[in-house]
Amino acid sequence: MADQKVKVAVVGVGNISNEHIQAYLKNPNVELYAFCDINEKQLAMMAEKYGVTRTYTDEETMLRELPELDAVSVCTWNSAHAPCTIAALNAGKHVLCEKPMATTVEDAIAMKEAAEKNGKLLQIGFVRRFGNDCAVLQDFIQEGTLGDIYYAKATYLRRNGNPMGWFGDKSRSGGGPLIDLGVHVIDLTRYLMGNPKPVSVFGVTFHKLGNRSELKDKKAYVSVSAKEGDVCDVEDMASAMIRYDNGAVLSVETSFSLNLKKEKGTIELFGTKGGACLDPELEIYTVLNGYMADVNLCTPTALSFDGLFQHEIDHYIDCVRTGCECKAPAQDGVDLMRILRAIYKSAETGHEVLL
Ligand SMILES: NC(=O)c1ccc[n+]([C@@H]2O[C@H](COP(=O)([O-])OP(=O)(O)OC[C@H]3O[C@@H](n4cnc5c(N)ncnc54)[C@H](O)[C@@H]3O)[C@@H](O)[C@H]2O)c1
The missing domain is CATH 3.30.360.10 (Dihydrodipicolinate Reductase; domain 2)
Incomplete structure (x- = not known):
């Protein structure tokens, strides 16, 4: 992997994906390979803007038709983070998933387990x-x-x-x-x-x-x-x-x-x-x-x-290419999800929640 360009797809090409895409375009070790979005109009607009020709409205189809893909950025709305990330990991791709990792603790754990089961990297978009x-x-x-x-x-x-x-x-x-x-x-x-x-x-x-x-x-x-x-x-x-x-x-x-x-x-x-x-x-x-x-x-x-997203994306690509230790691993995403859901639960019940 260290000598080859990493073929990357972006799933969910809305607002924040621009930051991911621009950083990928500046990384010499990346080939921006495909876009996927359930919104056809948005997909077409972004494909034209960035000159990407492989476009999909369904992630499963993309993963099936592009076995050569190495890595994915998941930039969908939050509830789609878990299904999109797990599908990509199960297809053998590395994933950078935007924050928050998921909407539930159960989904976050399932995502981490999918990464472990498939031996792939799951980095969480803790860009700060x-x-x-x-x-x-x-x-x-x-x-x-x-x-x-x-x-x-x-x-x-x-x-x-x-x-x-x-x-x-x-x-x-x-x-x-x-x-x-x-x-x-x-x-x-x-x-x-x-x-x-x-x-x-x-x-x-x-x-x-x-x-x-x-x-x-x-x-x-x-x-x-x-x-x-x-x-x-x-x-x-x-x-x-x-x-x-x-x-x-x-x-x-x-x-x-x-x-x-x-x-x-x-x-x-x-x-x-x-x-x-x-x-x-x-x-x-x-x-x-x-x-x-x-x-x-x-x-x-x-x-x-300056360069917040560039640093994040460059680190992700380094991890994919060299297997170096990830600075924003899935476990930290799971811990954060536990904290967030516990705050909501405490607010609902009026009591302290033990973790
Ligand atoms: N790191 C940051 O500072 C930062 C800033 C803004 C947003 N975000 C995160 O980025 C994610 C996207 O936010 P946004 O502002 O770009 O939203 P957005 O609405 O502009 O874009 C989301 C896109 O995902 C697409 N989508 C939804 N479900 C999909 C699916 N199953 N498959 C493919 N495409 C799908 C939508 O059609 C939409 O085009 C969110 O999770 C958000 O929390 C992070």
């Missing part, structure tokens, strides 16, 4: 792990600058940011901002904390504001694909405390719709020797020479989000 900011902060953490990290806060709040379309439809998304946005910040925080195992969760969700269709200023209403009559049965806000096996706790808040002043996306880590804040800037709070000191990281690359 591939940021330069994450790499720099991880370097400080590994060097011991924060000491023992015992508390963390992850915030991803939108004021009017329900994308609607399938994002608002629980049957296709599996949930709202928690599963869509929360997944990014919970994963990144946990990754930086050294991937401790979750042991219990207490969560709340609210469905008070819906899609904010009452807003007269439609420009203030962020919507990727909203259409008249769209379903909106997902929560508009979720908050949770997650306890890990090393005693550390993560507090998370996430929303599509919330009456707050400004959108907010921040990760904060608190350790025995120092704290750190990531987004919008990477800062470290510590004690230097007996004085409290704030360190603002000036390295230009430290804060750059």
Whole structure:
């Protein structure tokens, strides 16, 4: 495999697939081979845009007709992640599956088992792990600058940011901002904390504001694909405390719709020797020479989000070609799915959920 180009198909050629496709096109070891989407119009538009000639509206047909395919990116809506990933793995292909891994824990486990059974790679699209900011902060953490990290806060709040379309439809998304946005910040925080195992969760969700269709200023209403009559049965806000096996706790808040002043996306880590804040800037709070000191990281690359997807895709292709260790393995996707579903269960029951 190391000498040959990796033949890649993209399943689900909607919005985010553009990031995957553009990164594949820039990787010299990839041949962008085929597209698959159940939406014929979208498929035709993307095939023309990228000059891809092998196009399919059904993944099983694609897998049957293209035995030479090596790898797949699954970029469908969330409920199709499991069937599309398992079909590709069973056909002997490697898979990079977008986040969230699935909509249920059972599906996530089945996906991991399919990868193991077929001896193929299943990488989960935890793209924030591939940021330069994450790499720099991880370097400080590994060097011991924060000491023992015992508390963390992850915030991803939108004021009017329900994308609607399938994002608002629980049957296709599996949930709202928690599963869509929360997944990014919970994963990144946990990754930086050294991937401790979750042991219990207490969560709340609210469905008070819906899609904010009452807003007269439609420009203030962020919507990727909203259409008249769209379903909106997902929560508009979720908050949770997650306890890990090393005693550390993560507090998370996430929303599509919330009456707050400004959108907010921040990760904060608190350790025995120092704290750190990531987004919008990477800062470290510590004690230097007996004085409290704030360190603002000036390295230009430290804060750059450029190339996030390129790093992710390049890593996936490296893993496929060389068998190197995957930075976003299926087990981490399963762990995250457990956390997300436990938060929903806790919100439903009003009780802490043990994992
Ligand atoms: N990593 C990130 O930062 C990031 C950002 C946005 C979206 N995403 C994830 O990417 C995925 C896609 O999101 P999007 O915004 O591109 O949605 P989208 O609606 O723009 O695209 C999804 C596409 O999947 C197709 N599809 C659905 N079921 C299919 C199936 N069984 N076979 C083939 N095609 C199928 C749809 O027709 C659609 O064209 C979601 O899981 C989302 O959570 C990740």
